[in-house]
Amino acid sequence: MAQPEAKRQKTDTVYELLYWPGIPGRGEFVRLAFEVTGTPYKDVGNEEKDGASQVIKAVTEEVKDGNPPGYAPPALRVSGAGRDGKNLLIHQTPNILMYLGPKLGLVPDDEPGKLWVNELTLTALDLNNEAHDTHHPIGVTDYYEDQKDEALKKAKDFRETRIPKYFGYFEKVLKNNGEGKGQHLVDSSLTFADLAVFHVVDGLTFAFPKEIKARKKDYPLLFTKLYDGVNELESIKDYMNSDRRKPYSSGIFRQYPELDRQ
Amino acid sequence: MAQPEAKRQKTDTVYELLYWPGIPGRGEFVRLAFEVTGTPYKDVGNEEKDGASQVIKAVTEEVKDGNPPGYAPPALRVSGAGRDGKNLLIHQTPNILMYLGPKLGLVPDDEPGKLWVNELTLTALDLNNEAHDTHHPIGVTDYYEDQKDEALKKAKDFRETRIPKYFGYFEKVLKNNGEGKGQHLVDSSLTFADLAVFHVVDGLTFAFPKEIKARKKDYPLLFTKLYDGVNELESIKDYMNSDRRKPYSSGIFRQYPELDRQ
Secondary structure, three states: OOOOHHHHHHOOOOEEEEOOOOOOOOHHHHHHHHHHOOOOOEEHHHHOOOHHHHHHHHHOOOOOOOOOOOOOOOEEEEOOOOHHHOOEEEEOHHHHHHHHHHHHOOOOOOHHHHHHHHHHHHHHHHHHHHHHHHHOOOOOOOOHHHHHHHHHHHHHHHHHHHHHHHHHHHHHHHHHOHHHOOOOOOOOOOOHHHHHHHHHHHHHHHHOHHHHHHHHHHOHHHHHHHHHHHHOOHHHHHHHOOOOOOOOOOOOOOOOHHHOOO | OOOOHHHHHHOOOOEEEEOOOOOOOOHHHHHHHHHHOOOOOEEHHHHOOOHHHHHHHHHOOOOOOOOOOOOOOOEEEEOOOOHHHOOEEEEOHHHHHHHHHHHHOOOOOOHHHHHHHHHHHHHHHHHHHHHHHHHOOOOOOOOHHHHHHHHHHHHHHHHHHHHHHHHHHHHHHHHHOHHHOOOOOOOOOOOHHHHHHHHHHHHHHHHOHHHHHHHHHHOHHHHHHHHHHHHOOHHHHHHHOOOOOOOOOOOOOOOOHHHOOO
């Protein structure tokens, strides 16, 4: 679905997100960066009739304009930003965010600040990957039902050791960054690291509602400052209420009650 | 262990790698970047008496000079490169490589080239993580012996579906980059993406010798051009023969014969 007409008219669309239609997935980290800054973009997988096949093409066949082939979605295509004015096509979620950061005003101006935002985002994405592995601990292309016994063990370890380790880490980073007043991981403004942590917390709250309910009081800055702070931004509220935001279903964050706290 | 005296004397050490002593691990990606370019560095974990405790401190307690806390090793400390001339401390392997790339001449000069090197490195590191998960599919802090049944299944899937998928991808990237003559993933010179792929192939060859022996003929550019090309560099030969290079043991790449092709 397209963005509001007002946004569309500001400039021609230059940013095209290539990601599977119908789920938040890894594309969501990129969508949030566009949405929170009101930046026009085209979500090709969801907006174009042949969206899914364009996504597949971008990560399998599309080797043109000098861009190397990609391994997996998401990809970002930027018209005219490549070599010799050709289209730029880049892959890997943290790479796309790092590219967009300065252009969308979602990183500090200096090199140390950019590096810190990048490292915190990479850690949030590691947690995202581990959340995926709770329902697919053995084979990524096999059915959940065929690895359910292992998933029960993996999810238990994830809930009991990994969630507290990561959440405790982000809480510590927030606490140590006095300037951020608990809302921001780096300095005093929103960065794509805040958005990445916001989205993983959101996804985990969907996937493991009982576990998160029991634990959230232990991480007050993470939940009531960072998470609520992003969630209450007008741009994010508009987005969450739009049909551009896809519901969680069979992607990274899945609600299998048997994997949650019993 | 220290570098040869000749290298040491060129400049004062400004780069300090903070990583667990005694194993290649994720620190190896950073070591290779220093070694191949003859850049002086201190491998704190291996060179200092209290190396291990300095590493732990850097990722737990050390919140100073404005640097955010880290989640896990490796970290890179660069004297005077932080804000207001303080020390810069950065975390996450791909973040460290991205920082060093332009400084060590291991990336193209332009933005597209840097982005491509970064995305390929991230994909090599994803493969590195999946290799780790073959022996720890359930709990990263639990013993291998307690998750051996699951490890047998995970390793089978990894050998049969993931290795060919990743190797096929890197082979395709090499093939598509005519300028690289099969040796380089991006353009015509060595980048840290080449080094990252080199190290993962090296580690997999140690961990799954039978599997790799059976498969390597399917990826001629990856093995005889990229891998052999890096392996035959004088700087790399010197390094591999030095005691700065640590043997694989109980790190990411482990030789459990039962996990290899039978």
